Amino acid sequence: MRGSDLMDPHGPAHLPRRRVLRATAAAAGSLPLVSALTSCLNLGVEGSPHGPLDVLYLGDATQQQSFNQLFDAFREAHPDIELEARGIAAPNWGTFANTVATQIAGGKVPDVVQVATEGQRLFASKGLMEPLDDYIANDRALVDAYFADVDPRLRDWTETYSSTDGRTYYIPGGYNTAVLYCNTEVFEAAGVDLPAREWTWEEFRRAGVLIKERTGAFLIPLGFGFPFIDIMPWLLTNGASTLNSTWDEGTFDSEGAVEAAAFVKGLIDDGLSPRPGGTFDAVGQLRNNALATLGGGRWPTLDVRRLDMLDRVRIVSWPVNAGHGSPVGWDGWPILKASQKKEKAWTFLTWLMSEEASVFYARNGGSTVPARNSVATGAPFLDQAPPGTEALPEAITYGTPIPSPERGSEVQDAINQGWQAAITGTKPVREALESANERLGGLL
Structure with missing residues (x-):
């Protein structure tokens, strides 16, 4: 939403050094998730058409409080849709993903799952998500109004990097820059x-x-x-x-x-x-x-x-x-293919695109930059923030999506280990990065 992030799974005291980006944080360990989810779908595991709309997201207690306020606003706007929003306080996106897989394997299939940049291409490539193109076509005016207020790069990046077959699987949400x-x-x-x-x-x-x-x-x-x-x-x-x-x-x-x-x-x-x-x-x-x-x-x-x-x-x-x-990382909000409440899930996604939701989240402790430019450059986002906060939305104009190939966890391990060796002196800098890059070649 990455941060990739991106929600922080640790308490506020750990935010700066142990942050796993909500929109763009690392999806290390996500391969077991894909295996488990794919197995579940092949076995015909599906969500129930009854009961509340089930939304999963990554967040600690502090972030869950903020999200709960957002979801309460959705319930007020759509009293006919019962919503169950569940925050998982995982230490990273990989653990979050594996927790989701475990729940699905146990028969509890969510309808909507927050996915950071690092996991978006991987999940889409495995056929886990429902294509959103028909929904978008049916609500073209609403979706076009949203993207008219979003930096065009964010839309282009979602289309380019979050799909392997040209179809749309995610509505991009908030993002983070550095x-x-x-x-x-x-x-x-x-x-x-x-x-x-x-x-x-x-x-x-x-x-x-x-x-x-x-x-x-x-x-x-x-x-x-x-x-x-x-x-x-x-x-x-x-x-x-x-x-x-x-x-x-x-x-x-x-x-x-x-x-x-x-x-x-x-x-x-x-x-x-x-x-x-x-x-x-x-x-x-x-x-x-x-x-x-x-x-x-x-x-x-x-x-x-x-x-x-x-x-x-x-x-x-x-x-x-x-x-x-x-770097730029952003939230992706998809509908799971196994969901039996796809229309309600789409209503939820369209509400997330609304100015009301963006303003509400910006004012109530959101940890990403709102996708809507009008909100990101306005008082709801800039008030109660350090001077210079406008540098965050400005950075998307010169930003680059954080690289997130399908074998992202292994790629990240190679990058982290190479950088560690270089900056701590375990190996000469050039040798450390050349060795890491050779590993990358075998993974890509």
Whole structure:
């Protein structure tokens, strides 16, 4: 909705470092899901035509509270449709997917399931979802009005990357891009100005050196387990990526990727980041002025609100080397082919496309950027958010979908392990990325 994310399965205290993007977070471990779901469908497991409309989504207790408010608004708008919305507080999208598969295997078939970017092509390729083309044709005016208010890239990406046969399986929902949340008190204490518009990698590094010398605070927490924030922004701001634009060839060993990994390794070697792989509490350290910046999408705003830090945080775009870049991940809302309540499910999807739903979610703790531009650039989204929040919807204009091929879990493992070896010094940077890229070639 990815973040891919994207809902966070951990509590708010874990949002920045252990985030699994709601729209765009990793779908690691999703292969068992596909096997289980396909088996269930082949066995003729179907949902019941009776009872409430069953909607599954990924979310912890905090996000479930926000979603429950959204679903209550749907029930008020459609009192004739009984809705059962179930949030699964899984640690990642793969676990969420396997939980869904287990429930289906036990005979409880949902009607609608939230799917992050990373799982959309995989699920569609296995025949798990109902094609939505006829529904869209029957409600053309409503759907066209929705997409008229959505960045055209989001529609194009959904058509290009979320289907393998040209049919439509998902209605795209909220999305996430990558920005930096900056503690203004730390920058002020170090006598370092935040950029008015953009800054370069080198300017970012120099700021970190001064901050470390003058305040002792870290510049940024760097890692290797969450590509949406740990890897992709550095690659994309240097004209590189993990895969090519059609997701069928690895590009993880390009000169731009090697340069990006070497730069990140240098930040770690210079002590401007805590050593990756530990239990660094990024939110707590940001609050305690021991951390200057934190990478994220919309979701850290929830912590900033919770900790009453709106007057201490400013959002800026990611520092650049070759040029602006950001990963993009979004929610996809499909109807399961096995659903026996497809018309009610479509009514639910059309309501999610409404301005009412978008405004409601933006105002009530949503952790993604609303797909509707009018909402993403308006008060419902920008109020009660850090200054600079407009950088989130702006980033989709130069963003790139996070690569999500069908064998996504194995691809992500290769990418994570290669980046880990590169930035921690287990292998020389170029060797680490070349080795990872060779693995990618065998998977694609």
